[in-house]
Amino acid sequence: MSAKSIINKELFTPHDEKMLAAVQVKRRTKKKIPFLATGGQGDYMTFICLSVTNKKPSHVSITKVKQFQGSSSFIKRSQWTLDQLRQVNGIDTSKDCPEFDLMFDNGLDQWVASSGGEKCTFIQILHHSCQRYCSARKPEFVNCQSKLLGVVYRCKGFFNRMGKDLGSHQGRQKKQGNSILHSAADSVTSAVQKASQALNERGERLGRAEERTADMMNSAEQFAVTAHKLAMKHKC
Secondary structure: OOHHHHHHHHHHHHHOEEEEEEEEEEEOOOOOOOOOOOOOOOOEEEEEEEEEEOOOOOOEEEEEEEEEOOOOOOEEEEEEEHHHEEEEEOOOOOOOOOEEEEEEOOEEEEEEEOOHHHHHHHHHHHHHHHHHHOOOOOOEEEOOOHHHOOHHHHHHHHHHHHHHHHHHOOHHHHHHHHHHHHHHHHHHHHHHHHHHHHHHHHOOOHHHHHHHHHHHHHHHHHHHHHHHHHHHHHHO
16 A cells, blocks of 8 residues: 555544645755654655545645654644645746745745656646635645646636637527537536546546546537537528
8 A cells, every 4th residue: 555545544534534635745945953743853754635524515634744764654744724825836837847835824835746747746636626625715826837727627718718609699509509518518527527536546647637638628629610510500
């Protein structure tokens, strides 16, 4: 069983939560702490975990988890609510770099992930969770690659634009065209959401998910063009 699976099983499942994502990190700048809470110095692994409660209304938390050298157990060290998150800084938009920053109400943490891909997966899921669960003020995502933001929302925006393009049609043709597009939007959006959920569970293979999303977008565009031609044919 992987470390992330153990963390979910030991720390979140007993509290009726599920872990959405986790990334193994190290600090870019070390804090000056002469002694750890365990009473001495030692090596440890650190994970930043994103979790959500199973009960409604849903509450999302960001938790710092550590495993100290010589111990098989994981412990929670710090925890923040999603509402306390103010900014996510991806550092570099040109490549999958492992560095990123999390700014909260009470401070800034600067991290280096175990890999650029793992960091990208975490930020993508974090962004999706903010869009879904933040009811008021949403955190700012800066210096993040566009592929990490708005996968589902680009699909919705595309179909909204196509719906407006067909808005000039009248009567039955308009209703028929819009119905086709809305049905396609629901189907594709649902498929993208399922792909995103699969990504949440695996926490890996970001590249493949992006390729599948691009394929679905291309198929959706072809479907929309066909629907538009059909509506024009009925109008004639």
